[in-house]
Amino acid sequence: xxxxxxxxxxxxxxxxxxxxxxxxxxxxxxxxxxxxxxxxxxxxxxxxxxxxxxxxxxxxxxxxxxxxxxxxxxxxxxxxxxxxxxxxxxxxxxxxxxxxxxxxxxxxxxxxxxxxxxxxxxxxxxxxxxxxxxxxxxxxxxxxxxxxxxxxxxxxxxxxxxxxxxxxxxxxxxxxxxxxxxxxxxxxxxxxxxxxxxxxxxxxxxxxxxxxxxxxxxxxxxxxxxxxxxxxxxxxxxxxxxxxxxxxxxxxxxxxxxxxxxxxxxxxxxxxxxxxxxxxxxxxxxxxxxxxxxxxxxxxxxxxxxxxxxxxxxxxxxxxxxxxxxxxxxx
Numbered sequence: 001x002x003x004x005x006x007x008x009x010x011x012x013x014x015x016x017x018x019x020x021x022x023x024x025x026x027x028x029x030x031x032x033x034x035x036x037x038x039x040x041x042x043x044x045x046x047x048x049x050x051x052x053x054x055x056x057x058x059x060x061x062x063x064x065x066x067x068x069x070x071x072x073x074x075x076x077x078x079x080x081x082x083x084x085x086x087x088x089x090x091x092x093x094x095x096x097x098x099x100x101x102x103x104x105x106x107x108x109x110x111x112x113x114x115x116x117x118x119x120x121x122x123x124x125x126x127x128x129x130x131x132x133x134x135x136x137x138x139x140x141x142x143x144x145x146x147x148x149x150x151x152x153x154x155x156x157x158x159x160x161x162x163x164x165x166x167x168x169x170x171x172x173x174x175x176x177x178x179x180x181x182x183x184x185x186x187x188x189x190x191x192x193x194x195x196x197x198x199x200x201x202x203x204x205x206x207x208x209x210x211x212x213x214x215x216x217x218x219x220x221x222x223x224x225x226x227x228x229x230x231x232x233x234x235x236x237x238x239x240x241x242x243x244x245x246x247x248x249x250x251x252x253x254x255x256x257x258x259x260x261x262x263x264x265x266x267x268x269x270x271x272x273x274x275x276x277x278x279x280x281x282x283x284x285x286x287x288x289x290x291x292x293x294x295x296x297x298x299x300x301x302x303x304x305x306x307x308x309x310x311x312x313x314x315x316x317x318x319x320x321x322x323x324x325x326x327x328x329x330x331x
Contacts, residue, residue, distance in 0.1 A: 003146040004328075006242070008171075009238075011155075015064045015215075016058065020045065020047050020051050020084070020104070020106060021043055021044065021045055021046075021047075021051065021102060021115050022043075022046065022115075023041055023043050023044075023100060023101075023102050023115050023116075024042040025039060025040075025041060025042075025098070025099070025100035025119065025120055026039065026040040026041075026042065027039040027075070027085070027098060027120055027122060028122070028160070029038075029122060030122070030123050030125065030160050031122050031123070031125075032087060032089060032125060032127035032130065032159075032216070033087055033088065033089055033091055033093075033106070033123070033125070033127055034088075034089045034127055034215060034216065035086070035087040035127065035214075035215050035216075036084070036085075036086055036087075036214065036215040037084075037086075037087070038082045038085065039058055039082070039083050039085045039098075039100065040080050040083070041056050041080070041081045041082075041083060041100045041102060041117075041289065042078065042080050042081075042172045042279060043056075043073065043078065043079045043080075043081060043102055043237075044077075044078050044188055045073040045074070045076065045077050045078075046076065048075045049071060049072050049075055049106070050072055051074050051104045051105065051106055051290070052070070052072055052073075052104060052105045053069045053070070053071040053072075053073060053102060053103075053104050053293070054069060054070060054103045054104055054105060054112060055067070055068055055069055055077065055102070055103040056069050056081045056083050056100070056101070056102055056103075057083060057100070057101055058083055058085060058098055058099070058101075059098070059099040059100075059116075060085075060096075060098055060269050061097070062088055062091065062098050064259075065084060065086065066083070066085065066101075067083060067084070069081060069282070073104075078300060081102075082189065083091065083100070085098075087124060091124060092106075093124055093125045093126055094123070094124060095121055095122070095123050095124075095229065096121070096122055096123075096124055097119040097120065097121055097122075098119070098120050098122055099116055099117050099118070099120070099161045100116070100120075102115045103173060104112065109319060110261055113300070115197045121303075125158060126288075127215075127216045127270065130156070130157055130158050130159050130213075130216075131154055131156060131157060131159070131162075131164075131218060132155040132157060132242055133152065133153070133154055133155075133209075133211060133218060134152075135150060135209060135220055136147065136150065136151040137150050137222065140223065140224050140226070141198075141224070141225045141226060142196050142201045142224060142225070142226055143226070143227055143228070144196055144197065144198050144199065144202075144226060144228075144229055145195070145196065145229070146195070146196055147194060148193075148194050148196070148197070148207075148224065149191065149192070149194075150168070150190075150192040150193075150194065150222075151190075151191055151192070151205045152189070152190040152191075152192055152207055152301050153187065154166075154180075154182070154187065154190070154211065155186075155187045155188075155190050156182045156183065156184055156185065156186050157184070157185075158184055159184065159213060160183060160184055161183055162179070162181065162182050162183070162213055163179065163180075163181050163213070163214075164179065164181070164182070164211055164212065164213050165177065165178075165179050165210075165212040165213075166178050166180065166181050166190060166192070166210070166212075167210045167212065168181070168182055168194045168206060168208070168209050168210075168211070169208045169209075169210065170196075170197075170200075170207055170208075173197075174196075175195065175196075175207075176192050176194045176195075178192070178284075180188065182254040190250060192209075194207070195286060196224075196226060201226070201227050202227055203221060203225075203241055204223065204224075204225050204226075204227045205222075205223070205224050205225075205226060206211070206221050206222065206223050206224075207221070207224060208220075208221060208222075209222060212318075214219075224233040230289075231291055233289040233290070233291055233293075235286075238286055238293045238297075239286070241293075241297045241298070242282055242283065242286055242293065243299050244297070244299060244301060245278075245297040245298075245300040245301050245304070246279065247307065248275075248300070248301045248304040249275050249276065249279050249301075249304045251304065251308060252272055252275060252303075252304035252305075252307040252308050252311075253272065255295070255307070255308050255311040255312075256268055256269065256307060256311055258311075259311045259314060259315065262319075264315050264317070264318040265311060265314050268306050269305075269311075270304045271307045271310065272303070274303040275300045275301075275303035275304045276300075276306060278297075278300035278303060279296070279297070280314045281296045282296035282297040283316075304309055
């Protein structure tokens with residue numbers, strides 16, 4: 001940072017007189033196009049009387065930036081007056097001169113006097129390319145609630161005493177952020193562990209990694225895929241119900257075969273065919289670790305039970321007819 005001490009007082013068409021104030025200009029030595037900065041004018045009143053500071057400003061190659069102040073300074077006071085400094089986007093890189101000024105009025109005077117600082121040289125350069133950023137990630141496919149780890153490597157090419165804010169966003173929601181400081185020529189690697197929200201729907205998303213240094217933001221886009229998290233499958237319980245369905249199906253099949261052999265059932269009932277089909281479906285779903293295994297196994301058991309009931313009823317019906325016939329013969 002340059003500090004320039006006041007050497008002159010200049011009338012600007014107002015009252016002239018001896019300098020009542022001293023002024024220093026504090027400004028960064030390197031500035032960037034499109035930058036928004038604050039220069040400080042350090043004003044000292046070494047005299048024995050108060051003065052009214054009317055205005056503070058900067059004389060720049062592309063114009064004047066100033067502001068009204070209206071501050072009374074008592075004798076021996078010191079004031080730091082910030083002045084906004086905007087760098088145009090279209091200015092060519094190079095070395096430029098800047099001067100600060102203070103307009104003030106002495107007690108009992110209607111005239112205005114101006115104090116100028118000497119010229120201060122500043123270097124202006126393009127902000128684009130000031131940082132080199134590289135991103136590495138441990139995955140691109142996640143489930144809701146999972147985390148992705150980024151290694152963000154930042155090389156500072158030309159920002160002096162850079163204070164950077166690093167942020168990872170999904171849509172407009174910040175998922176992770178940090179702040180770092182680094183000087184020109186430094187490289188830093190940041191590890192960012194970013195958790196995907198539990199409520200996030202399956203789909204393709206773009207994470208935005210932003211590196212913000214005040215008036216300029218660098219954006220890096222990173223595409224990820226969020227998949228639906230598999231529902232928990234209890235293989236032990238599924239195996240138990242599948243075994244139960246198999247036992248019941250074999251019992252229904254045995255009962256049907258006995259019924260056909262004994263002549264009180266003519267064909268395999270459709271319920272038994274349904275039971276076989278449901279059981280085969282349950283086996284397939286079990287191998288796929290699908291929770292519908294339970295539903296199809298239960299359906300197979302229900303159809304097997306229905307088959308056994310049908311066979312039992314048919315047997316009872318035949319038995320009933322035989323008993324009735326024997327009773328008739330006895331009579």
